[in-house]
Amino acid sequence: APAEPALILATTTSTQDSGLLDVLVPMFEQETGYKVQTIAVGTGAALKMGEEGNADVLLVHAPSSEKALMDAGFGKDRFLVMHNDFVIVGPAADPAGIKGMAVLEAYKAIAAAGAPFVTRGDDSGTHKAELALWKKAELDPTTFSPDFYISTGQGMGASLLIANEKGAYIFTDRATYLANRDNLRLVILVEGDKALLNVYHVITVNPEKWPKVNYDGAIAFARFLTDPETQKVIGQFGVDQFGQPLFTPDADKTDADLGL
Amino acid sequence: MTFDRELLQITLLSLQISGLATGISLLIGMPLGTLLALGKFPGRSILLSLVNTGMGLPPVVVGLFVAMMLWRSGPLGGLNLIYTPAAIVIAQVVIALPVVTGLTAAALQSLNPRLRLQLLGLGASQFQVVLALWREARLPLLAALMAGFGSVISEVGASMMVGGNIRYQTRVLTTAIVLETGKGNFDLAIGLGLLLLTITFLVNWALTWIQQRGARR
Amino acid sequence: MTFDRELLQITLLSLQISGLATGISLLIGMPLGTLLALGKFPGRSILLSLVNTGMGLPPVVVGLFVAMMLWRSGPLGGLNLIYTPAAIVIAQVVIALPVVTGLTAAALQSLNPRLRLQLLGLGASQFQVVLALWREARLPLLAALMAGFGSVISEVGASMMVGGNIRYQTRVLTTAIVLETGKGNFDLAIGLGLLLLTITFLVNWALTWIQQRGARR
Amino acid sequence: MSALLEVRDLVVRGGEGDILRINSLDVRPGEVLAVIGPNGAGKSTLLLAMACLIQPAEGQILFHGQRLEKRNSLAYRRRLGLVLQEPLLQDISVADNVAAGLRFRGLPRAEVESRVQVWTERLGIAHLRKRSVRGLSGGEAQRVSLARAFALDPELLLLDEPFSALDAPTRSRLLDDLQSLLSETGLTTVFITHDLNEALLLGDRVAVLLEGQLRQVGPPEQVFAMPADADVAAFVGVETVIPGVVSESRDGQIIVEAKGLHLEAVGDLQPGRAVFFCLRPEDVTLWKRETGQKSSARNRLSGRIRRLIPQGPLVRVEVDCGFPLMALITHASAQELGLDKGQEVVAAFKASAVHLIPR
């Protein structure tokens, strides 16, 4: 067993809620003897924990914020792990008529129709991805009426429920949507666009900044995630339950391959 | 809205919701607690246990339960209350009610039981007796009030669940704190926490002042 | 571990943590509340307000604050307590302490103040007086105990924050409920909630039984 | 139905056994019924039952011939003035305490205030009106409790040892006051006391309660001079109670043999009848041994003084005449006779002063 077995993994609620970590973490522990403490928090909080050395390794999905963290020198290594994709879901009645549209067209149609749209508003990876698309569509959501642009400040699952109740459109990751599908009457309206990739990276916290961090464990975990065996497991995860995989393994690709 | 105005709006909403919830809990809980303390009926003891259990109702469970009632798919979906301040008030009443009821019962049970006989002997109706006993137990009843208010103003699980933490509509101080914590804005979160505590302190300071003016020393 | 064994482990951990936190809160809060009720010193009234404010400490704020202390970057990071059951106990003590202290003070203040003089006159030391007064106020003190236990067993914000909801290590009933809610497993969440309530009920039923055996009726 | 309040077949249970068991007790309009009895006899319990404040296990209470039930109990309680044994005051000002019952009845403000004024003055607590009841002395608290009941101008007063904490002058002044108030207004009163003097002074009739049972009810003279049984006798203070047997009886003249002595008494019991021979200490005269003086007293017993117990202006003297005989005489007489412990004296008492209780 390693000299310092305790390893703190800060990740986002969406990875935990999908159940993927419940599969991967025990594998890693068995292989290496590390004890992983998985802390599921908001993306912002996870990055902050890395920045302050309160976590050893991060598994997050907010590429632009991740880059800022790396540039500031708080992160040491950063590897691409996997991706899934974002979709726009909404009521089956589809009042703005966006079904099958490209994502930017769909945004414009929703704004034009003034149909209710739920946003997480919590600076999470998903929220940031959604905002980036508004920007690309040359719309400024801060100018929208709060009755139409509903900011929940909550996690994906809760926000989906609110959208469901309000009959609103919402930008979500596919995994969480699938996990909650039984409780929802929302259907997928926009999907498959290249702009809708949700990319996860693993980042080790820089021991030069924070001598107390367990770098050996962190790098071991990063290697484990990008190991071909593990990648195969990731590729199979969710098939049993949803009939389709929830994530696509990406360790053999580069950011550029995914358009980042 | 500017940040300051939004903060003010959130703060006022928190006070309104928790104040209203506490008020309703008092309105129901004090008579109920009185009945449990003074009444004689079968099942009284079980009821008291249930009420005391209620003091430990987890807000998330309450939130989930109330939400399931109020969702469109739920039995009360037709009322369209989910994700409104009213929904938060309902959930908070469920949380504060057992606290107020249980502490009211404990407060009245520690009065001299013969005082009640003396009051009846002075010609008090049952209602007048209750009022007089409340007056007599005003010290522990104020503690019950403060515990009830404290339990709702600080509660987050239920507010989140049934209110939805929707900006400008149902975002209250505690849910804002959770949001900022999730964003990693720990300083802002702590700042909001201090604001919340200051408000609670001011409310309690006023109540404690009333309470201690009437303390037996 | 099978699901049943995991559930058992989570339940036992919840009870251990909340029991310990309640115990520590009683150990500190009862003497403190007694001092506030019976002592005469400057600032007593302000202290009482502070304690009563503490009844409304939002668990999330407590959790955040304790986490900031215990994180590696915090002043107590060297203790390596973050994300351990001990950390949850610490946070829960912060939450339950004001409840126990405030309700203890209220309970003792509603005793006849001359009883204390009579006890002293019987040759009781200050310590013996306090024990006798606690015995006398056992009814409202049990209510304080139940309110304290209820506030921690049901609390989730702080447990989540400082415990991390780590499977097999710091996952307790309330954090498991939040997790299942997040996963959309509402039925399981409600089931866990009912389990939690059943446990709280059994604890309170035992306490209420003791309490009512001693009720003045 | 001439009785104002009737107690019928009342049984109150508590703990292991019966606290109270009363077949029949009437309170007549306008009378003062004094209830006496030792501690724990059930006097306070009786009062609570009369006030309709405890649920008896059996039996009923009638007021003006109407059975008291839940339905009419409030109306009944509003015609009562009740003073419990312990002055249970509310934790508010003295004036508010005195006003409490009046406010319960919804009386107009001015009326409440004037009655509070009158009664706090009458009970000497006017200067305390604005004070909180905390810190009141025992007597002050009792006065508040009395003022609170009197202010109600009730039809029936129920008083449980109302003067026990009052100082002597106030007590006698209040007793006088109460006496004139009662005779003026014809207010019906049930009055519990452990002070036999108070019972004698105020009571039109006296009820003796022993161990939860009514042993005797009657005019005070009768109860005090002719106790119905030995227990009542012992309680009301006929302090010499000796068992004996009637040995002769002729023309209302009786000789009782007791402790080897032949004692004369008045009555018509048959010889052979076992009796208690009862004597009140104030009916016993003491003479110096050497005095040859004659007197009309039929019984003359020699004895030796065992104890002298001063009691106000009087001295209680215990004489050993084969049995302990108590005599109550004035200080002046004691001095004149030069009485002292161990001294031989003659105790004399008239046959008519003896009370025989069959046993």
Added chain:
Amino acid sequence: MSALLEVRDLVVRGGEGDILRINSLDVRPGEVLAVIGPNGAGKSTLLLAMACLIQPAEGQILFHGQRLEKRNSLAYRRRLGLVLQEPLLQDISVADNVAAGLRFRGLPRAEVESRVQVWTERLGIAHLRKRSVRGLSGGEAQRVSLARAFALDPELLLLDEPFSALDAPTRSRLLDDLQSLLSETGLTTVFITHDLNEALLLGDRVAVLLEGQLRQVGPPEQVFAMPADADVAAFVGVETVIPGVVSESRDGQIIVEAKGLHLEAVGDLQPGRAVFFCLRPEDVTLWKRETGQKSSARNRLSGRIRRLIPQGPLVRVEVDCGFPLMALITHASAQELGLDKGQEVVAAFKASAVHLIPR
């Protein structure tokens, strides 16, 4: 230092003014000091101060010459037996209440049990030992409170109206008991009472407290026969108190002019001196108007009977002789004389029975 307990320059404040202000009061070893005074005089407050249970604003209490302070107060309190006016029992069983003080002292279990047994029996509450204190009658509660203090075998007993709720037979039995206990053990006692008889009976000395101030301390005879001032006189029951002026004085013989009458008294006050003329009702003899009989009484006043107030075996008679004069006579005399309201009588009293208080 011969005093066991000394009170020096004591001032206790409360509310607006001083509750108690005592320059000096000593309790001598082995004595019984009876404290009397009207309601609200400060008796209970004095007792609390003596027990070191309230912090006086000024002054100090010394025990065996040692000043009582926080440091030694526990040791002192463990030598006390304290009975407060209200029996404040703990909400536990009767036996546990009686045992409380013994347990505080850490006495061995067997010792505690035997003392509880002894004292519950002595106070007639042995049958209640296992009962909770709830539902105890007033007198039962007071007995528990007494047993609790007596069981401690204290060096100093502080009793605040300890017998107020007891029934007459128990009270007199306990008084007798206490008297013999005290004389056996030489236990020092401070005893508050509102019953002047109790003060007379038990007190070696009597202290009179009025409005927070000590007005007189002395042997009971002295206090009752020669009150230091008019207030004390009124309180201790010298019921006739009339203002007058000394008109003549020769060889210890004094004539006082009061209400137009010339009354004889004994003393050496100068003519012209204003006095209160005080007379105890038991020193007044009543005669039928027509009786020509001579007597040794120097003062003879004619008057008309205004009231007859029965008081136990005695009757208090109020005679209007230009001022109200009280006489206390036996029932027998009243009957013999056929006294009745409105009747003319002669009231006689000896010059030596008059007590003059300069004003």
